[in-house]
Amino acid sequence: xNATTAPASSLTLxxxxxxxxxxxxxxxxxxxxxxxxxHDPTKIQCSQLVSIKTGSCPEDCGYCSQSxxxxxxxxxxxxxxxxxxxxxxRKAKEGGADRxxxxxxxxxxxxxxxxxxxxxxxxxxxxxxxxxCVTLGMLNGEQAGRLKDAGLDYYNHxxxxxxxxxxxxxxxxxxxxxxxxxxxxxDSGINVCAGGILGLGESLTxxxxxxxELASLSPQPESIPVNRLVPVEGTPMGETPEITWQExxxxxAATRILVPKTILRLSAGRQExxxxxxxxxxxAGANSIFVGDKLLTTPNxxxxxxxxxxxxxxxxxxxx
Ligand code: SAM
Ligand code: DTB
Ligand code: SF4
Numbered sequence: 001x002n003a004t005t006a007p008a009s010s011l012t013l014x015x016x017x018x019x020x021x022x023x024x025x026x027x028x029x030x031x032x033x034x035x036x037x038x039h040d041p042t043k044i045q046c047s048q049l050v051s052i053k054t055g056s057c058p059e060d061c062g063y064c065s066q067s068x069x070x071x072x073x074x075x076x077x078x079x080x081x082x083x084x085x086x087x088x089x090r091k092a093k094e095g096g097a098d099r100x101x102x103x104x105x106x107x108x109x110x111x112x113x114x115x116x117x118x119x120x121x122x123x124x125x126x127x128x129x130x131x132x133c134v135t136l137g138m139l140n141g142e143q144a145g146r147l148k149d150a151g152l153d154y155y156n157h158x159x160x161x162x163x164x165x166x167x168x169x170x171x172x173x174x175x176x177x178x179x180x181x182x183x184x185x186x187d188s189g190i191n192v193c194a195g196g197i198l199g200l201g202e203s204l205t206x207x208x209x210x211x212x213e214l215a216s217l218s219p220q221p222e223s224i225p226v227n228r229l230v231p232v233e234g235t236p237m238g239e240t241p242e243i244t245w246q247e248x249x250x251x252x253a254a255t256r257i258l259v260p261k262t263i264l265r266l267s268a269g270r271q272e273x274x275x276x277x278x279x280x281x282x283x284a285g286a287n288s289i290f291v292g293d294k295l296l297t298t299p300n301x302x303x304x305x306x307x308x309x310x311x312x313x314x315x316x317x318x319x320x
Contacts, residue, residue: 011216011258016208019254024246028284031253035285038260044310045263045288046317047099047133048092051296052121053079053114057105059137059172061160062236063200063229065297066105072234074297079104079114086124092292095303098319099131101156103296107172108138115143119150126151133193133223138173138181144188154223155185156193162209165202169237182217191222195267198251199229199243207251215258223288224255224262228269230298245277249284256285263288268295275309282315291317 019027035041051066055076060069089100102121109115118134125132134147135156147155159182160166163175185192194217196210214224228248231238255264265288266273266281278286293302301309310316 011212013205013208013212016212016215016254016258017204019257020204020208020211020250022250024250024253027250027253027257028280031256031284034257034260035287039285039287041287042315043287043318044282044315045099045265046097046291046319047101047265047288048095048097048292049101049103049290049295050080050085050088050092051077051105052085052102052118053077053104053106054297055105058107060170062169063197063232064235065232067235070232070235072232079117082117082120082124085121086128089121089125089128089130093128093130093319095291096307096317096319097130097291098317099133099153100125101133101135101154101290103135103156104137106137109136109140109143111143115146119146122147122150122152135193138177139184141184141187144184144190148188148190152190154191154193156223156225157181157185158195158197158225158227159210159213160196161200161202162206163213164209165200165206169200179213186217186219192217193223193225194221195223195225195227195265197227197229197268198248199240199269200237201240211251211255211258214255220259221262223265224259225265225267225288226252226255226286227267228273230268230271230295232298242272245273245280248273249277249280252281252286253284265289268298268300271299271301278309279313282313 055066056068057066065072065074092100122132131153133154166175264286266286
């Protein structure tokens with residue numbers, strides 16, 4: 001994969017903050033220029049998600065519908081069966097996705113029957129000719145090695161926000177736990193997918209810290225998902241004021257400038273983002289989306305709506 005190191009001159013907190021504060025269209029123009037040097041600007045990578053194990057998570061992430069600490073209305077489920085997940089993958093491929101991402105509401109991986117099933121899911125997804133990604137929480141080197149041997153392409157593990165804001169969002173684990181897991185993934189040879197969430201009540205400084213952490217990983221992540229908080233009733237973050245679309249576009253553009261080669265995904269929260277703002281994000285270097293009408297537990301734009309949006313902008317899925 002194409003991983004790189006960011007231009008060292010921009011890699012100070014003040015530098016990243018200054019980037020986020022630049023006049024928006026100047027920032028978008030520079031990001032679009034960088035994007036075109038490294039990517040085909042007409043192509044969008046399309047991932048599809050499935051929640052393979054939903055709810056009852058022991059972690060206390062303040063934004064999440066699946067935390068056992070939050071009183072939300074989601075239906076809990078045990079780990080889905082291998083055939084059921086592979087049927088979902090088949091449908092995703094038929095719908096035009098090129099990567100299938102499986103998420104489990106676990107604090108981390110535990111060896112045993114359930115992990116063996118996840119390995120089978122990864123093998124099955126690869127046999128279909130799709131890229132495979134999982135997000136299973138923390139894991140050790142041996143488990144990462146088994147995922148790699150099963151053919152896993154990407155492991156998703158997000159830093160979520162800046163270090164200074166982290167303990168306002170999650171208390172059951174710390175920032176360094178996340179960084180350690182990312183290092184384990186990196187050491188195993190699996191591509192790193194690491195991003196965050198905007199709209200957790202973070203300051204501009206905390207947002208810059210997140211971007212600085214991501215851009216300073218060496219090598220840089222091959223995939224960066226940027227989520228916009230989907231407010232869920234019953235979570236501590238359910239009433240957090242929305243960020244503006246301008247803040248969202250600025251973060252996307254700054255990420256493209258500092259991490260030129262990554263696949264940059266407009267992840268959760270697209271449903272509420274005006275299409276014109278999404279278009280500006282694609283111009284500023286976003287080149288990936290989640291497709292399918294559901295993320296893990298919350299809604300995503302309908303496939304027809306997304307297909308029409310991409311076509312109207314002259315963009316097409318990489319799988320086509
Ligand atoms: N349990 C694993 C973990 O936390 O690493 C994997 C699943 S977790 C649901 C995957 C990611 O989804 C989180 O790291 C977070 O960034 C994102 N996420 C969860 N709930 C969200 C929400 N309500 N809005 C936006 N992003 C969310
Ligand atoms: C990521 O950064 N976003 C995805 C994926 N990685 C696993 C998850 C988004 C979840 C949105 C809330 C939900 O649907 O529960
Ligand atoms: Fe659990 Fe992941 Fe949700 Fe946190 S984000 S509560 S770890 S499922």
